[in-house]
Amino acid sequence: xxxxxxxxxxxLIEQLxxxxxxxxxxxxxKEFHFADIAELLEELNHDEATYIIKLLGSDITSEALMxxxxxxxxxxxxxxxxxxxxxxxxxxxxxDAADIIAELDEDIQQKVIExxxxxxxxxxxxxxxxxxEDSAGGLMxxxxxxxxxxxxxxGCVREMRRxxxxxxxxxxxxxxNKEGKLTGRLSLxxxxxxxxxxxxxxxxxxxxxxxxxxxxxxEVARIMQKYDLEAIPVVDxxxxxxxxxxxxxxxxFIKEEAEKDYQMAAGISQTVEADDSVWQLTRARLPWxxxxxxxxLGSVYIMQGFEEALEKFPILFFFTPLIAAMAGNVxxxxxxxxxxxxxxxxxxxxxxxxxxxxxxxxxxxxxxxxLLVIIFGFIVGQNQLVSITIAISMLSVIIxxxxxxxxVPIILHKRGIDPAIATGPFITTSNDIFGIFLFFYxxxxxxxx
Amino acid sequence: xxxxxxxxxxxLIEQLxxxxxxxxxxxxxKEFHFADIAELLEELNHDEATYIIKLLGSDITSEALMxxxxxxxxxxxxxxxxxxxxxxxxxxxxxDAADIIAELDEDIQQKVIExxxxxxxxxxxxxxxxxxEDSAGGLMxxxxxxxxxxxxxxGCVREMRRxxxxxxxxxxxxxxNKEGKLTGRLSLxxxxxxxxxxxxxxxxxxxxxxxxxxxxxxEVARIMQKYDLEAIPVVDxxxxxxxxxxxxxxxxFIKEEAEKDYQMAAGISQTVEADDSVWQLTRARLPWxxxxxxxxLGSVYIMQGFEEALEKFPILFFFTPLIAAMAGNVxxxxxxxxxxxxxxxxxxxxxxxxxxxxxxxxxxxxxxxxLLVIIFGFIVGQNQLVSITIAISMLSVIIxxxxxxxxVPIILHKRGIDPAIATGPFITTSNDIFGIFLFFYxxxxxxxx
Numbered sequence: 090x091x092x093x094x095x096x097x098x099x100x101l102i103e104q105l106x107x108x109x110x111x112x113x114x115x116x117x118x119k120e121f122h123f124a125d126i127a128e129l130l131e132e133l134n135h136d137e138a139t140y141i142i143k144l145l146g147s148d149i150t151s152e153a154l155m156x157x158x159x160x161x162x163x164x165x166x167x168x169x170x171x172x173x174x175x176x177x178x179x180x181x182x183x184x185d186a187a188d189i190i191a192e193l194d195e196d197i198q199q200k201v202i203e204x205x206x207x208x209x210x211x212x213x214x215x216x217x218x219x220x221x222e223d224s225a226g227g228l229m230x231x232x233x234x235x236x237x238x239x240x241x242x243x244g245c246v247r248e249m250r251r252x253x254x255x256x257x258x259x260x261x262x263x264x265x266n267k268e269g270k271l272t273g274r275l276s277l278x279x280x281x282x283x284x285x286x287x288x289x290x291x292x293x294x295x296x297x298x299x300x301x302x303x304x305x306x307x308e309v310a311r312i313m314q315k316y317d318l319e320a321i322p323v324v325d326x327x328x329x330x331x332x333x334x335x336x337x338x339x340x341x342f343i344k345e346e347a348e349k350d351y352q353m354a355a356g357i358s359q360t361v362e363a364d365d366s367v368w369q370l371t372r373a374r375l376p377w378x379x380x381x382x383x384x385x386l387g388s389v390y391i392m393q394g395f396e397e398a399l400e401k402f403p404i405l406f407f408f409t410p411l412i413a414a415m416a417g418n419v420x421x422x423x424x425x426x427x428x429x430x431x432x433x434x435x436x437x438x439x440x441x442x443x444x445x446x447x448x449x450x451x452x453x454x455x456x457x458x459x460l461l462v463i464i465f466g467f468i469v470g471q472n473q474l475v476s477i478t479i480a481i482s483m484l485s486v487i488i489x490x491x492x493x494x495x496x497v498p499i500i501l502h503k504r505g506i507d508p509a510i511a512t513g514p515f516i517t518t519s520n521d522i523f524g525i526f527l528f529f530y531x532x533x534x535x536x537x538x
Numbered sequence: 539x540x541x542x543x544x545x546x547x548x549x550l551i552e553q554l555x556x557x558x559x560x561x562x563x564x565x566x567x568k569e570f571h572f573a574d575i576a577e578l579l580e581e582l583n584h585d586e587a588t589y590i591i592k593l594l595g596s597d598i599t600s601e602a603l604m605x606x607x608x609x610x611x612x613x614x615x616x617x618x619x620x621x622x623x624x625x626x627x628x629x630x631x632x633x634d635a636a637d638i639i640a641e642l643d644e645d646i647q648q649k650v651i652e653x654x655x656x657x658x659x660x661x662x663x664x665x666x667x668x669x670x671e672d673s674a675g676g677l678m679x680x681x682x683x684x685x686x687x688x689x690x691x692x693g694c695v696r697e698m699r700r701x702x703x704x705x706x707x708x709x710x711x712x713x714x715n716k717e718g719k720l721t722g723r724l725s726l727x728x729x730x731x732x733x734x735x736x737x738x739x740x741x742x743x744x745x746x747x748x749x750x751x752x753x754x755x756x757e758v759a760r761i762m763q764k765y766d767l768e769a770i771p772v773v774d775x776x777x778x779x780x781x782x783x784x785x786x787x788x789x790x791f792i793k794e795e796a797e798k799d800y801q802m803a804a805g806i807s808q809t810v811e812a813d814d815s816v817w818q819l820t821r822a823r824l825p826w827x828x829x830x831x832x833x834x835l836g837s838v839y840i841m842q843g844f845e846e847a848l849e850k851f852p853i854l855f856f857f858t859p860l861i862a863a864m865a866g867n868v869x870x871x872x873x874x875x876x877x878x879x880x881x882x883x884x885x886x887x888x889x890x891x892x893x894x895x896x897x898x899x900x901x902x903x904x905x906x907x908x909l910l911v912i913i914f915g916f917i918v919g920q921n922q923l924v925s926i927t928i929a930i931s932m933l934s935v936i937i938x939x940x941x942x943x944x945x946v947p948i949i950l951h952k953r954g955i956d957p958a959i960a961t962g963p964f965i966t967t968s969n970d971i972f973g974i975f976l977f978f979y980x981x982x983x984x985x986x987x
Contacts, residue, residue: 357874378868410862426801
């Protein structure tokens with residue numbers, strides 16, 4: 090089942106597009122999965138991709154469009170008329186269609202919505218545009234199968250067949266009361282095994298997990314993962330069933346969240362991809378580098394304050410990058426574990442216990458590394474008091490770095506700030522400054538310069 | 539629907555356990571979701587948790603056990619007899635049961651398997667133990683609904699009802715030929731809408747995505763995400779349908795993978811959690827710190843080679859940590875973007891174009907940062923030639939760091955090595971050394987000491 094795009098195949102497609110040989114293209118691509126079409130489109134330029142989008146039926150291309158990178162899709166949509174965009178949206182689930190509309194310029198949005206053939210579909214899309222894109226309202230689709238408590242199993246199957254036409258995958262059937270309030274659910278399996286005349290109210294499961302339109306995406310992801318749900322219904326403020334979120338949308342969300350934290354830890358301040366423009370990449374990378382630069386200039390200032398050590402103990406200045414690196418590495422390790430622990434909700438126990446643990450850990454690591462420094466000093470014939478001073482300062486720096494790395498994220502989290510910002514360059518830079526100061530201060534006390 | 543464990547509630551439960559008041563406990567917990575029970579168990583000690591596991595029915599506790607942290611579950615299982623463990627496994631899906639068995643000591647494994655009541659279930663579990671845990675074989679469950687091409691829709695529904703009892707959620711019905719080879723699939727929706735006497739061979743979808751037992755978990759995750767699949771069938775070497783993997787198992791897998799990369803970037807060499815023991819945390823953290831230490835000692839050696847600069851340009855030594863930090867930050871940024879791009883398969887285009895782009899990006903960032911250094915020098919009244927030298931060296935260091943950060947992961951990836959190891963401390967440390975050397979070398983050439 091492996092699909093592999095070869096450069097020969099891409100060339101063939103480009104040739105067919107150049108020749109405007111629509112029939113041959115249709116024939117070549119007809120067995121392709123939409124995800125593979127999307128992969129192909131991204132290898133072409135915007136005009137070639139637009140040609141294919143216009144050529145193939147919107148049942149395929151609407152799905153392929155959703156798989157494309159945002160920027161690439163935007164460029165293609167610019168080449169399409171409002172009518173052509175509306176045709177694509179007609180085939181999409183409401184949640185996807187709303188995402189696309191939100192990407193368009195405001196003056197085009199209205200024109201596109203007016204051209205959508207299915208009025209109910211259009212109204213659903215407009216309704217979804219109200220919600221913040223990271224809230225349950227912004228993530229949900231309007232397509233779902235709903236039945237009323239008062240129906241029989243037979244009536245329910247009839248109604249379900251009708252509704253199911255618009256629903257790509259039926260996970261659960263949601264049960265509401267007369268007012269439309271969510272009261273329970275019914276599995277397809279239950280429906281298959283119940284007698285035809287049974288009332289829904291006798292067989293449905295009154296316990297159902299749900300979220301409201303305002304629940305944050307992160308919380309939806311947490312609930313769906315915790316309870317192993319494949320779909321979750323969404324209700325409005327009055328408890329009326331208004332939509333559902335399926336696990337595939339949440340998988341993307343979980344992945345994006347994990348990638349965002351990873352990038353934050355790597356000092357990239359907004360979500361970028363390897364293939365983004367130099368300008369986008371600069372905007373994402375420069376801010377943290379400037380922070381690092383100011384931190385470095387702070388270190389310069391600190392070291393100037395210990396200038397008198399230059400004559401008697403120049404070796405201390407050779408060791409400064411090592412101390413800074415250790416402070417940075419230990420800080421990043423500590424903060425990464427805590428940030429991940431906070432995200433997964435498994436940082437438990439008292440702060441005091443955590444303090445004892447972090448100090449213990451830093452003592453073990455610091456002592457081991459300190460011994461290596463002393464052994465190194467012995468081998469290269471370094472003044473032993475200097476070696477011991479460096480080892481002791483390093484141990485202290487490691488302890489302080491571990492404490493900063495652990496407690497800064499915890500404090501940020503308690504204040505409702507995303508602790509992920511306190512990893513990477515932030516922790517590295519602040520630990521560099523603290524570490525270098527501590528190193529020279531301890532050295533000054535012990536060596537007395 | 540929010541479930542919130544309060545400390546009062548935990549105390550109540552602990553009190554009930556101390557009083558051995560089984561009935562009150564059962565009554566209190568009877569409406570609880572297994573995921574909430576798991577959350578409660580993790581707040582108790584092992585003996586208390588064991589008491590609850592033994593008290594409640596294995597239909598609830600088998601699911602709760604699966605949600606527990608590995609270490610915690612291991613401790614509880616140690617308190618259970620082979621018969622009690624077997625009872626839990628009887629309720630589990632085969633994939634979960636196999637995971638549990640694999641965690642037990644070898645001498646207990648055999649005893650537990652012998653006690654499993656359902657022999658077919660036991661045989662399926664033993665069969666799954668053969669596969670590597672990160673392969674499709676290790677991820678799949680044996681529970682699935684299968685029908686033969688030759689059956690009618692009515693016969694299929696009958697057979698399905700029988701099979702569905704063992705299958706928690708029916709995603710797709712898989713169609714096989716007489717020999718059991720996978721030939722297609724059928725959606726529940728299709729089955730609901732087809733006439734009773736229709737032959738399966740007339741309505742099934744012959745196009746079905748699948749993986750083999752040896753496909754790696756990462757690849758399974760990629761395929762399921764790309765094609766938006768909620769379940770995928772697994773076949774053996776002969777194409778015989780042997781199991782299926784559902785998206786919920788893959789969600790966990792994706793999350794674990796993302797966390798592993800994140801931890802790797804943070805210099806933590808094996809998956810640890812905030813609540814692991816000091817010893818586990820030390821083992822995960824010390825190796826990279828030792829690497830960092832050796833890198834730092836390398837820098838000491840390099841700077842000793844430029845000792846003559848101490849007299850005339852001591853300021854260079856004050857700037858060394860800044861240069862090292864820049865080299866490290868730029869390297870981590872570049873590598874993180876590439877590692878993520880490689881993982882998501884969106885690093886495209888020629889190596890030469892990427893080279894041009896990275897150099898361009900480094901030039902922009904480096905020039906901006908260099909100007910800041912010159913401005914800083916001007917403000918503090920630093921020798922201007924020295925400021926310019928530092929700015930130029932920093933620019934060069936940033937370019938080299940970006941190239942190392944970009945191309946080391948690409949080269950590793952091409953050689954089949956996980957590029958994620960080339961982020962974090964690895965890149966920081968090597969860039970520190972290269973950066974410091976380049977800085978002093980360029981300074982020596984320009985300033986002539």
